[in-house]
Amino acid sequence: MRIITRSGLGKCGLWRHVPTSLLLVAAIALLAGGLYPADSQDSERELAIVLAEDDGPTANAGGNQNVTKGAIVTLNGSGSMGFEGAGNLNFTWNITFSNRTAGTQLADLYGMNQTIHANQTGVYTIRLNVTDSLNRTGSDTIYIIVTEPPKTFLEKNWLSLIILGVLLLIGGVYLRRAIRNLRAGLPMITEAGQEKIKLTVKKTRKIMKQLVKNRMGILGIIILIAFGIMAVIGPSVAGDVKTQSEDPSTMRQKPSEDHWLGTDNYGIDILDELFYGARTSMVVGVVSAIIASFLGAAVGLYSGYVGGWKDEVVMRANDVVLSIPWLVLMIIVAAMLGEIDLTGIILIIGLTGWSYTARLVRAQVLSIKERQYIERARSIGASDLNIIGRHIFPNTFPMIFANTILTVAVSILSEATLSFLHLRPVGEVTWGTMLSFASDNSAFENGLHWWILAPGLCIVVVVLGFTLLGYALDDILNPKLRHR
Amino acid sequence: MASRKTFRRILTRRLVNVVITIFGIMVLNFFLIHFMPGDPVQNIVPRGNKYDESIRWALYEKFHLNDSLPEQLAWYLWNTISLDWGTSYILNRSVSSIIFQDMRWTALLVGTSTFIMILLGVAIGALSAYRRGSAFDVGATSISLFFYGMPVFWMALILQALFTTHPLGMSWWPQLPPSGYYDSDRYGHLAWNLPVILSILKYLILPATVLAVGSLAGVSLVMRSALVDTMTEDFILTARAKGLTDYGVLRHHALPNGMPPMIALIAMDIAFIIGGAYQVEYVFNYPGIGFRTIDAIGALDFPILQFIVVVGGIAVVVANFIADMLLYYVDPRIKIS
Numbered sequence: 001m002r003i004i005t006r007s008g009l010g011k012c013g014l015w016r017h018v019p020t021s022l023l024l025v026a027a028i029a030l031l032a033g034g035l036y037p038a039d040s041q042d043s044e045r046e047l048a049i050v051l052a053e054d055d056g057p058t059a060n061a062g063g064n065q066n067v068t069k070g071a072i073v074t075l076n077g078s079g080s081m082g083f084e085g086a087g088n089l090n091f092t093w094n095i096t097f098s099n100r101t102a103g104t105q106l107a108d109l110y111g112m113n114q115t116i117h118a119n120q121t122g123v124y125t126i127r128l129n130v131t132d133s134l135n136r137t138g139s140d141t142i143y144i145i146v147t148e149p150p151k152t153f154l155e156k157n158w159l160s161l162i163i164l165g166v167l168l169l170i171g172g173v174y175l176r177r178a179i180r181n182l183r184a185g186l187p188m189i190t191e192a193g194q195e196k197i198k199l200t201v202k203k204t205r206k207i208m209k210q211l212v213k214n215r216m217g218i219l220g221i222i223i224l225i226a227f228g229i230m231a232v233i234g235p236s237v238a239g240d241v242k243t244q245s246e247d248p249s250t251m252r253q254k255p256s257e258d259h260w261l262g263t264d265n266y267g268i269d270i271l272d273e274l275f276y277g278a279r280t281s282m283v284v285g286v287v288s289a290i291i292a293s294f295l296g297a298a299v300g301l302y303s304g305y306v307g308g309w310k311d312e313v314v315m316r317a318n319d320v321v322l323s324i325p326w327l328v329l330m331i332i333v334a335a336m337l338g339e340i341d342l343t344g345i346i347l348i349i350g351l352t353g354w355s356y357t358a359r360l361v362r363a364q365v366l367s368i369k370e371r372q373y374i375e376r377a378r379s380i381g382a383s384d385l386n387i388i389g390r391h392i393f394p395n396t397f398p399m400i401f402a403n404t405i406l407t408v409a410v411s412i413l414s415e416a417t418l419s420f421l422h423l424r425p426v427g428e429v430t431w432g433t434m435l436s437f438a439s440d441n442s443a444f445e446n447g448l449h450w451w452i453l454a455p456g457l458c459i460v461v462v463v464l465g466f467t468l469l470g471y472a473l474d475d476i477l478n479p480k481l482r483h484r
Numbered sequence: 485m486a487s488r489k490t491f492r493r494i495l496t497r498r499l500v501n502v503v504i505t506i507f508g509i510m511v512l513n514f515f516l517i518h519f520m521p522g523d524p525v526q527n528i529v530p531r532g533n534k535y536d537e538s539i540r541w542a543l544y545e546k547f548h549l550n551d552s553l554p555e556q557l558a559w560y561l562w563n564t565i566s567l568d569w570g571t572s573y574i575l576n577r578s579v580s581s582i583i584f585q586d587m588r589w590t591a592l593l594v595g596t597s598t599f600i601m602i603l604l605g606v607a608i609g610a611l612s613a614y615r616r617g618s619a620f621d622v623g624a625t626s627i628s629l630f631f632y633g634m635p636v637f638w639m640a641l642i643l644q645a646l647f648t649t650h651p652l653g654m655s656w657w658p659q660l661p662p663s664g665y666y667d668s669d670r671y672g673h674l675a676w677n678l679p680v681i682l683s684i685l686k687y688l689i690l691p692a693t694v695l696a697v698g699s700l701a702g703v704s705l706v707m708r709s710a711l712v713d714t715m716t717e718d719f720i721l722t723a724r725a726k727g728l729t730d731y732g733v734l735r736h737h738a739l740p741n742g743m744p745p746m747i748a749l750i751a752m753d754i755a756f757i758i759g760g761a762y763q764v765e766y767v768f769n770y771p772g773i774g775f776r777t778i779d780a781i782g783a784l785d786f787p788i789l790q791f792i793v794v795v796g797g798i799a800v801v802v803a804n805f806i807a808d809m810l811l812y813y814v815d816p817r818i819k820i821s
Contacts, residue, residue, distance in 0.1 A: 320508035327759030444645035463633030
């Protein structure tokens, strides 16, 4: 992953070479001027006048093509000569490739037929120049648009499949228990079970009541519902946000009826991008927070429960991860992985963000471990796994849950920051990548204020929503834990 | 005397922990950096016949890249401890000089902004706790929350744009330099005289403000809630009953009780503040560690990266250590276990 710094020029001391290079350029210009023939020869000029009657050679580059990524594109050029005496035709292909991540790349190829390996999505602007031996030219321009191959079912729905799988698993466990009870002739719901359900309902109702009373929490919930809807319907409402426009008149538009927030440098509607990015940003935030919480809870439960030197080792390792500045660790891991897609970003944020949760969970496990019911469970022969799963984890869960919601906020911020520092998911649009491209194309200087303001505001509000809800839940679920 | 003994024991324990953590940071770094993709030597030796294999080989030897992993690790640890941090692949200068040079600017930035942050945060937090429920309290709390959720770089971009233009055509609007660290066009090479120092301060205003405001919210909110808790306690009532002025109550009885959570928070925030400094430096082209890191990642400049991470980690560990000790002094009730 190569990061283009914004003022490499000043930093690498290039300015020191400016006088020298100016001299060099002047010298070359003088030299070239002296060598260049002042006037072409008369005979050639006459010939040109004679030949001007026909239009010179014509070129045919074979027409526009739409291909998927990874395809090998064959360019079959052909050309016809203006008249027979013009000699052989020379074919030159000027190939310009541009897309949002790579910028613009230029290449010239010589020869009649060419092949291009289209290994990146983007647009090839291909111009075929045909030159005959009298230096008359004809040209033809075609576009080859490279799009992502259609996603397979798995790639499209992996997240839904995982969620479905977990739900099925939970359902299966309950079903199995029900079948076992039926077979054994036990009642489906025991009295103790009824009591338990009643208690749970009562507790949930109480929490909901407290949450409704908590003004900040309610504000957070409202914000999150609004953005949740945006994330769910966003990508289907938004138009195509990944193909850049070829028509310069659609680029850099001011807000209008058609484009409420205007269009960006690539001719893409900013509101569309905002709606599309809502889902990606939220998915990154939520999934990576869940990964981080899961890891943190596992480490914290283990280390708190086991105690002794193992605990000491784990906690020292945890300290190490905690003390490397948050962003630095992520930058380094992201750079390590090179080209990253959305899954990569999620994993990076999830895998580097667990240590704080681990510390919190461990502290609580240490206090729970000493309580009497743990002692009792152990005395009737419950295994360690059973004690952790049945007694300790349920007691830490409220805190883990509240903490996960707070982590979502941090994860969304992390994604935006990574994207801004050019460690952005390849070929995806998130609020972070929007900000990144906007600042690369100096949106403020070009008058595209909304390109920077809109995604930033969305991030602020969503982060606020998660933070408010997180703190409200934290207050309600563990009143004594944090003295704030 | 017993308390001094326990203090000494705690100090020793903490110091041992600090050393272990720093060692851990170094080892973790070594492995992180060495799994980076790309061959750094390939990147600095231009491809072509002009450069033969011997140059490549020499570079490998120079950086011990040919040895086995454990040997490299041993070399790395030894070099780190003896401050022999090697030479940057790209800049061809000694890494320690580069890092110490950049660190001055990051330290200046982080120091200034932390100072502003504490000053403003304590003032805002104390005032809004003191006037709980007032318009000021509600306003300050909601603005704090807004800043809390704000990406640092976003605010940097906005302020940069705001203070390099005249919004709404206001000609009196102050203009601040958008990038760099002093007016190098006007003063040439960095020299320590008054105009240059003033210029440095002027160039510091925007980055330091952005960084301070970004983490201000945490401080003022924590200060507020700590004081709100304290203000309801009995000894405040006693102090009032003694006839102390409101200011006296706040200054001598309430504020000292708000200090411990503040110190703990700032110690925890240091890692975040350094992360924020990276973004600010990047936006404002401020020549600190963050700017250097992003340069170094682009160029796969391993030595610089390694030691930037080490230095950052050590800074955080030391800051935490100092905070712990401060906590012990400020709040004698705390028994650090």
